[in-house]
Amino acid sequence: MDISVVVPLFNEEESLPELTAWIDRVMQANNFSYEVWLIDDGSTDNSWKVITELRAKNANLKAVKFQRNYGKSPALFVGFKRVSGEVVITMDADLQDSPDEIPELYRMIKEDGFDLVSGWKQKRHDPIGKTLPSKFFNAVTRKVSGIHLHDFNCGLKSYRLNVVKSIEVYGDMHRHMPLLAKWAGFKNIGEKVVEHHARKYGYSKFGLSRLITGFLDLMSLMFVGKFGKRPMHLFGTLGTIVFLVGFFSILYIGGTKLYALANHMPKQLVTENPWFYISLTSMVLGTILFNTGFLAELVARSSADRNSYLIETVLEG
Incomplete structure (x- = not known):
């Protein structure tokens, strides 16, 4: 299988039909064999009902439903355990990440030899209360980690399969996937400018509190990475x-x-x-x-x- 797409979601019933149809169009146009893992993180709306209806029409869709809300990192962890594609793509379910980026993200892994390619939302369509904390967080992470990426927290990323099978995502560590990959020995990390769309349905599930938790997770990860086993x-x-x-x-x-x-x-x-x-x-x-x-x-x-x-x-x- 060429590509596995992992999509964590929470209360995204409106966007799921459009997102899965968009992914399918891109895959068919490029003759990719693929699977999409939709990880329902304990949604309280009709997301799971929509998923079951979509799956009945498209066998490439697979899904996991949590009994309660755990967070994005657990959703990615469960998805990574199940994927089998040579290249693994992660994206958010809110349609702000464009599936049209998939072919180039795939090519950068297969042809350019990157282990991980992180998206960079150079032009963002988010409120200032979300963009300013993100800029500060990215600056601190660059300084501490030594990885020169502009946007560590972009949900749109591509990975070589053995990368996601080698790292363990827990807590809120999804913000630090490049650093997790680096600690696991995968140092060929690239970046691609990606298109960022304004949110079409629903509302953002993230607030200012992620600035504090993101910093604490970074400190925890640096400690575990350097001294976790010693x-x-x-x-x-x-x-x-x-x-x-x-x-x-x-x-x-x-x-x-x-x-x-x-x-x-x-x-x-x-x-x-x-x-x-x-x-x-x-x-x-x-x-x-x-x-x-x-x-x-x-x-x-x-x-x-x-x-x-x-x-x-x-x-x-």
């Missing part, structure tokens, strides 16, 4: 440094006390020196950090059900 390297190093600062401070205080006694200088209790308590605190904190490193080594990335989601129905085959 947390002792972080906590052990910090603990050792803090402990040694306290230990040598105690030695210095003790040495000055012995010097004062040997030279019959005026007596001063060690406990009257505030640095004594600072040094003791440093030693205690260093020991705690060191022990935290040991415990973190035992539990690092060991949650067996982190990506366990309740699925109500699956339509395939």
Whole structure:
């Protein structure tokens, strides 16, 4: 199979008929063999009814329905587990992403040799309350990750199949797919300017809160990527440094006390020196950090059900 398209959706009953027909026209025009995975993230409207009706007319459509709303990352995770196309395309269901971009995104993977190609919505049709936080988030992510993309959060992306099979998407990590791919060893990451349409139906499901959660997810991902399998390297190093600062401070205080006694200088209790308590605190904190490193080594990335989601129905085959 040439292409698998993964479309996470939540309450998009109006756009689904137009979107799936548009995708089918593009695939037929380019003679692509394809499948479309529609991942219903617990919609409360008639999205699932529309999906079942569309599937009856088009066998290339496949679908998963969550029992409740989990979010975009879980939807992508479940979709990635099921895809089989040589190239995997992700797009949003609100018709703001154009299926006409699919042939070029496919070519950039197959012919240009990219592992991942991220869309860049150079001209956006979103309110300023959505575009300004996005610009700030992208600037921070570029600086922290070292990946020079303009639009990390664009839903329109293409992947080589082994990329999506090698990365684990959870929480809200869909915003950081290029970084996840980079940590997995896929460094040939490209970018393509894509057309962005104004929303035709419904309303945006994202608010300003994603600026904060996106930043926290980025920090979490950077930590997990660097120290997820070796947390002792972080906590052990910090603990050792803090402990040694306290230990040598105690030695210095003790040495000055012995010097004062040997030279019959005026007596001063060690406990009257505030640095004594600072040094003791440093030693205690260093020991705690060191022990935290040991415990973190035992539990690092060991949650067996982190990506366990309740699925109500699956339509395939």
